[in-house]
Amino acid sequence: MLHIENLRAEVDGKEILKGLSLDVPAGEVHAIMGPNGAGKSTLSYVLTGRSGYDVTGGTATLDGEDLLALDPSERAAKGVFLSFQYPLEIPGVPALTFIRTSMNAQRKARGEAEITAPAFLKLAREHAAALKIDFEMLKRALNVGFSGGEKKRMEIFQMAMLAPRFLILDETDSGLDIDALKIVSEGVNAMRSPDRGMLVITHYQRLLDYIKPDKVHVLAGGRIAATGGPDLALELEREGYDKYARAA
Amino acid sequence: MAAVKQTIEHVESLEKYQHGFVTDIAQDFAPKGLNADIVRFISAKKDEPEWMLAWRLDAFERWLAMDEPEWAKVHFPRIDYQDSYYYAAPSQKKGPASLDEVDPEILAVYEKLGIPLKEQAVLAGVEGAPRYAVDAVFDSVSVVTTFKKELAQVGVIFCSMSEAIREHPELVKKYLGSVVPVSDNYYACLNAAVFSDGSFVYVPPGVRCPMELSTYFRINAENSGQFERTLIIADKGSYVSYLEGCTAPMRDENQLHAAVVELVVMDDAEIKYSTVQNWYPGDPVTGKGGIYNFVTKRADCRGDRSKVSWTQVETGSAITWKYPSCILRGEGSVGEFYSIAITNGRQQADTGTKMIHLGANTRSRVISKGISAGKSSNTYRGLVSAHPKAKGARNFTQCDSLLIGKTCAAHTVPYIEARNGSCVFEHEATTTKLSEDQLFYAMQRGLSQEEAVQLLVNGFVKDVLQELPMEFAVEAQKLVAISLEGSVG
Ligand SMILES: Nc1ncnc2c1ncn2[C@@H]1O[C@H](COP(=O)(O)OP(=O)(O)OP(=O)(O)O)[C@@H](O)[C@H]1O
Numbered sequence: 001m002l003h004i005e006n007l008r009a010e011v012d013g014k015e016i017l018k019g020l021s022l023d024v025p026a027g028e029v030h031a032i033m034g035p036n037g038a039g040k041s042t043l044s045y046v047l048t049g050r051s052g053y054d055v056t057g058g059t060a061t062l063d064g065e066d067l068l069a070l071d072p073s074e075r076a077a078k079g080v081f082l083s084f085q086y087p088l089e090i091p092g093v094p095a096l097t098f099i100r101t102s103m104n105a106q107r108k109a110r111g112e113a114e115i116t117a118p119a120f121l122k123l124a125r126e127h128a129a130a131l132k133i134d135f136e137m138l139k140r141a142l143n144v145g146f147s148g149g150e151k152k153r154m155e156i157f158q159m160a161m162l163a164p165r166f167l168i169l170d171e172t173d174s175g176l177d178i179d180a181l182k183i184v185s186e187g188v189n190a191m192r193s194p195d196r197g198m199l200v201i202t203h204y205q206r207l208l209d210y211i212k213p214d215k216v217h218v219l220a221g222g223r224i225a226a227t228g229g230p231d232l233a234l235e236l237e238r239e240g241y242d243k244y245a246r247a248a
Numbered sequence: 249m250a251a252v253k254q255t256i257e258h259v260e261s262l263e264k265y266q267h268g269f270v271t272d273i274a275q276d277f278a279p280k281g282l283n284a285d286i287v288r289f290i291s292a293k294k295d296e297p298e299w300m301l302a303w304r305l306d307a308f309e310r311w312l313a314m315d316e317p318e319w320a321k322v323h324f325p326r327i328d329y330q331d332s333y334y335y336a337a338p339s340q341k342k343g344p345a346s347l348d349e350v351d352p353e354i355l356a357v358y359e360k361l362g363i364p365l366k367e368q369a370v371l372a373g374v375e376g377a378p379r380y381a382v383d384a385v386f387d388s389v390s391v392v393t394t395f396k397k398e399l400a401q402v403g404v405i406f407c408s409m410s411e412a413i414r415e416h417p418e419l420v421k422k423y424l425g426s427v428v429p430v431s432d433n434y435y436a437c438l439n440a441a442v443f444s445d446g447s448f449v450y451v452p453p454g455v456r457c458p459m460e461l462s463t464y465f466r467i468n469a470e471n472s473g474q475f476e477r478t479l480i481i482a483d484k485g486s487y488v489s490y491l492e493g494c495t496a497p498m499r500d501e502n503q504l505h506a507a508v509v510e511l512v513v514m515d516d517a518e519i520k521y522s523t524v525q526n527w528y529p530g531d532p533v534t535g536k537g538g539i540y541n542f543v544t545k546r547a548d549c550r551g552d553r554s555k556v557s558w559t560q561v562e563t564g565s566a567i568t569w570k571y572p573s574c575i576l577r578g579e580g581s582v583g584e585f586y587s588i589a590i591t592n593g594r595q596q597a598d599t600g601t602k603m604i605h606l607g608a609n610t611r612s613r614v615i616s617k618g619i620s621a622g623k624s625s626n627t628y629r630g631l632v633s634a635h636p637k638a639k640g641a642r643n644f645t646q647c648d649s650l651l652i653g654k655t656c657a658a659h660t661v662p663y664i665e666a667r668n669g670s671c672v673f674e675h676e677a678t679t680t681k682l683s684e685d686q687l688f689y690a691m692q693r694g695l696s697q698e699e700a701v702q703l704l705v706n707g708f709v710k711d712v713l714q715e716l717p718m719e720f721a722v723e724a725q726k727l728v729a730i731s732l733e734g735s736v737g
């Protein structure tokens with residue numbers, strides 16, 4: 001599925017990723033942990049093609065296809081989805097309009113027919129109910145005036161609607177209350193499937209109690225500094241990143 | 249190489265302005281230039297009565313003594329008023345009585361512009377044929393007005409100004425120039441002398457006009473100015489919704505569209521006036537050509553509880569100079585102004601509104617959305633004033649500017665005069681840049697850059713778009729998208 005090899009990237013001339021390699025096979029969930037400023041969000045932006053994040057070396061492919069050569073919207077149409085650490089507000093555009101426009105743009109890019117209005121609304125009602133989102137909220141301008149937790153929940157709602165193949169969750173747990181964390185995790189778990197891959201960026205072991213990772217990686221010094229099973233997260237919780245920071 | 253690039257850019261610009269075609273038809277012109285004889289020529293061409301000619305000549309005398317205004321934030325070379333034709337009309341004996349008599353070439357123009365002139369199609373219930381009446385003004389004359397009979401059945405008069413002068417002189421004499429006085433300003437005064445055609449609407453007391461009325465202005469002839477004159481009267485307790493649309497071919501020289509629109513609103517009456525202005529904006533790279541759109545639009549809310557709502561979507565023209573205004577004379581009268589002004593390429597717009605509160609408890613509301621892209625300049629200029637008698641007057645103004653790219657400019661120039669202590673004026677203004685972060689967010693969800701810009705801009709202008717009559721909102725939304733094509737990246 002996702003294959004990253006020796007990836008180097010810089011922001012404003014400053015090298016952040018310094019030869020990062022990572023493999024996430026289909027069907028697996030991998031967690032990425034690491035100190036603030038290590039480059040976790042940078043990795044998510046590089047994978048999704050944000051301008052200003054310049055790749056200076058290495059490769060990233062999804063099912064063998066070169067991701068780095070594609071526009072952000074083309075990557076989205078290939079099924080790469082990023083749940084943002086800081087979701088953006090879109091004034092004047094109702095959440096439902098935003099999602100439907102996105103969905104149809106992706107479908108068009110894949111040569112599929114647009115979704116009909118009734119089918120879209122049915123799908124939206126189902127996923128809103130599952131994520132305990134008040135349907136009225138979906139008629140408001142996307143994320144405008146939403147609380148931090150509501151914004152995160154809306155990211156997962158978008159993800160559920162768009163049904164991507166490869167999911168990147170950047171600190172989806174931060175800002176969520178205990179109940180919301182549970183609901184959101186259930187939403188994410190519901191998307192686990194043999195042909196989907198997930199990269200879950202988090203600072204807290206707690207999220208990984210709900211979304212059980214197959215592997216845990218430590219991102220430090222611009223590289224994957226260590227890889228282990230779920231136990232690694234417990235160890236990090238106890239001991240912090242000290243030894244990785246020093247090693248880098 | 250440079251020439252190749254220029255050609256490519258030129259062709260691209262051709263594609264962008266979709267109404268830039270020229271129609272080759274036989275036309276009658278007045279001799280080039282402007283003098284009292286030209287004024288007489290225009291009046292004679294239109295079979296006008298003596299009083300109308302006298303009115304025009306008086307206006308022309310006054311115009312000669314006036315100076316062109318220079319306070320607006322727009323820049324253009326001095327206009328040579330002698331280097332233009334003041335009358336151009338498709339050759340025809342008299343105005344056509346029915347659609348069958350209209351030159352098929354002209355009908356084809358309107359078909360190409362997507363404007364329904366075929367009453368039969370509408371009446372026969374042809375699917376998708378929108379049901380609204382149209383007055384089609386081609387250069388200096390109205391070529392046809394649809395649904396006149398049906399409207400006459402409820403007493404609504406909808407015809408060209410030329411016809412109204414001949415058929416309804418008592419109404420025209422009473423109201424023409426009563427809202428915008430002859431010498432109100434330089435361009436209005438010029439208009440009074442040489443006005444060509446426009447629409448006339450009278451809605452009798454208590455009548456709710458049964459359909460949308462609209463006028464489509466088309467400038468076709470070269471080197472000619474268009475001097476639209478429109479007058480709408482809503483008598484007591486009546487209601488009418490009216491829309492004007494404008495397009496012109498792409499030409500290298502600038503053409504003048506100096507219009508005057510007067511609205512008269514009696515007790516408990518309401519006029520909803522919408523404009524979708526898409527004159528040729530000039531070449532986006534060189535700035536060559538384009539329409540100078542110098543317009544005076546004013547509503548006189550004479551009656552108590554009368555209401556006027558101006559909605560405008562201004563995407564075209566090289567220069568826009570226009571301040572649709574409301575004189576809120578009647579007690580409890582209401583004025584509204586909703587505006588989307590988009591400038592791209594080398595366009596300049598200086599537009600806004602004046603809300604003059606004269607009566608007690610009058611209310612006004614202003615929502616302006618300015619979008620600037622390319623190397624354009626976009627100014628909102630607004631006046632809200634309350635006179636001593638306007639006790640309890642209220643105004644709310646919201647003025648938002650959106651900047652796309654780094655080479656455009658936006659300005660907000662609000663004037664506020666409260667001459668009594670009991671009025672409440674609120675003013676909010678914001679200026680934002682189209683954010684890279686928002687664009688990326690939308691693109692990550694699958695939208696192309698162009699689609700992302702469109703979506704964000706539509707969100708920005710939504711409050712105004714929803715004020716447009718439904719049939720036109722979709723068209724306006726498309727126009728907004730086309731106007732901003734290629735503005736990012
Ligand atoms: N525009 C920029 N200019 C300069 N440095 C930048 C810019 N954007 C990000 N950086 C730097 O890149 C580094 C990596 O940032 P990134 O957001 O990827 O960290 P992170 O691992 O996601 O941290 P956190 O856990 O706090 O979310 C940081 O040192 C940050 O300051």
Ligand SMILES: [Mg+2]
Binds near residue numbers: 040041042085170
């Ligand atoms: Mg981060």
